[in-house]
Amino acid sequence: MDTRIIFQILLTFIDMLFLFVFPSEGRSLHVRHCQQPDDIEEAFNNLRNQLDLTVLSNAESTEIIPCPSQTLSHHGDPQRLRSTCPWIWEANIDNTRYPQKIYNARCICRNCIGSSTKYHCESIFTHVKVFRILNCVNGLLRYVQDEQRVSVGCTCAHKRTHRNS
Template sequence: MTIVSLFAAVFLYGMILFVSGAPISTNCLTPPDLQTYLKKLTMQTTNKLFLPLSDPATSSDETTIIQGEEKCPASLQKFGEAQSRSTCPWFTRTITNNTLLPSSRSEAECRCETCIDSKGWYVCERIYTEMMFLHQTTVCVNGLYIYEPITLNISTGCVCANRRATQPSIIT
């Protein structure tokens, strides 16, 4: 065996090892029983809110759609939904993320910094609710993605509150 043949054989063997070690692309699917799994988690977990499943988005990017007026009104509104008539009105953003199930959720954003008709004494703050989602991992077993439950704090509205007190500086 010549040196060139030996080199070619080692090179070819190395290429086979390199190619065989490469990740194999698989078409991983969403498990068909996620709704059942979500119901079981809901029954086992207390003080957590699970949203019903919706179909996952087709893109991996998170997208946002704004719903409602974004500007702070000059005075209290007398008609419409609570989110418009509140002293701290809010609008909602629908956020879509296909790595979460359900893939779409609505989050509230305050339209005003200070409460309407409070002369600036009170501020608008978001109210958060812990909600459970199923997060799609990158792990694929038997052609199905693995999902894990996660908790997210979701802004569900806005409330008029006292300004936060600042801690006095300690001078030493």
């Protein structure tokens, strides 16, 4: 391997180590006066690999609502509220990530609507690619690719049983 490549990998590793070992100091010292690169949105769209995750960054605002006693059935109601495990969107904001705002689904019912108590609502998770701020170079933020665990909905599932070891 070329020594320049090894040196660049080593510098990147040191930058990442500094960011995670000294998170608040690292972020405030290095990125306070930095700007995002002009092509960050294009780079992020390429990172997503054409996967439609618009709901994760453009979800409609919702207020906290109680668990309904029955599922909604009006054709105009969104799927998330017609489900036997309805959910709301909650914003997760992280200023060291691009995009800074990602919405997570939060189940509003403990048990599935209309079923016995042996079924309950569980979040469905996926991992999405994001950028994390690495440092600032010449007034521009530098990012590193990362993954973020995100809840995208809720499902009705049989409760887990505990096994005796």
